[in-house]
Amino acid sequence: AQSVTQPDIHITVSEGASLELRCNYSYGATPYLFWYVQSPGQGLQLLLKYFSGDTLVQGIKGFEAEFKRSQSSFNLRKPSVHWSDAAEYFCAVGAPTYSGAGSYQLTFGKGTKLSVIP
Amino acid sequence: NAGVTQTPKFQVLKTGQSMTLQCAQDMNHEYMSWYRQDPGMGLRLIHYSVGAGITDQGEVPNGYNVSRSTTEDFPLRLLSAAPSQTSVYFCASRNSLNQPQHFGDGTRLSIL
Numbered sequence: 001a002q003s004v005t006q007p008d009i010h011i012t013v014s015e016g017a018s019l020e021l022r023c024n025y026s027y028g029a030t031p032y033l034f035w036y037v038q039s040p041g042q043g044l045q046l047l048l049k050y051f052s053g054d055t056l057v058q059g060i061k062g063f064e065a066e067f068k069r070s071q072s073s074f075n076l077r078k079p080s081v082h083w084s085d086a087a088e089y090f091c092a093v094g095a096p097t098y099s100g101a102g103s104y105q106l107t108f109g110k111g112t113k114l115s116v117i118p
Numbered sequence: 119n120a121g122v123t124q125t126p127k128f129q130v131l132k133t134g135q136s137m138t139l140q141c142a143q144d145m146n147h148e149y150m151s152w153y154r155q156d157p158g159m160g161l162r163l164i165h166y167s168v169g170a171g172i173t174d175q176g177e178v179p180n181g182y183n184v185s186r187s188t189t190e191d192f193p194l195r196l197l198s199a200a201p202s203q204t205s206v207y208f209c210a211s212r213n214s215l216n217q218p219q220h221f222g223d224g225t226r227l228s229i230l
Binding site (some may be wrong): 004008034036037042043044045046049090092105106107108109111 | 137151153158159160161163166167176177208210218219222223224
């Protein structure tokens with residue numbers, strides 16, 4: 001079974017600083033990879049996804065992530081953080097199932113809470 | 119464009135009571151799933167469905183039942199609520215192809 005590790009429970013950065021949130025996964029083949037963001041009291045919003053192809057993925061709100069097979073990682077980055085980026089971020093791995101073409105089951109990491117200092 | 123709609127948004131139950139959390143989507147998605155979110159635990163899959171009439175268990179299915187009589191609806195039933203089921207519940211749906219999941223806004227459930 002697949003698993004996801006987000007090593008950092010809580011990260012604090014200054015507004016305008018760069019950001020990198022770490023995500024490591026365990027899966028025997030190439031999984032589907034996702035980053036979601038959750039603001040307090042809200043549902044989850046997809047930031048970006050990787051299914052195949054270019055290992056550097058661009059997402060919404062200026063985020064990007066890079067899939068590194070050799071390190072089993074899919075770290076999320078942003079060059080300049082804004083105060084509105086304060087939220088909780090979840091990395092997720094989708095392992096294909098036999099239920100149908102493209103079908104997969106998601107496993108989430110435990111999340112990284114991001115605080116932004118003005 | 120409603121997306122994934124969950125009702126109710128908040129609910130308080132007493133131990134032993136039963137209730138159904140509703141989830142509806144208007145995107146004709148085949149795949150629907152229920153997660154619970156607990157502090158420090160991320161989201162854990164309870165049950166999922168790959169189409170009408172087909173359901174299966176996820177990581178934490180005990181104490182919950184589901185059914186999928188239509189493509190649009192995927193209700194989650196708590197047969198006898200327990201305090202350990204206090205959580206925030208999220209419903210999600212997606213196309214069966216390589217598409218990401220769309221999440222509802224969640225149901226915050228407290229069991230006393």
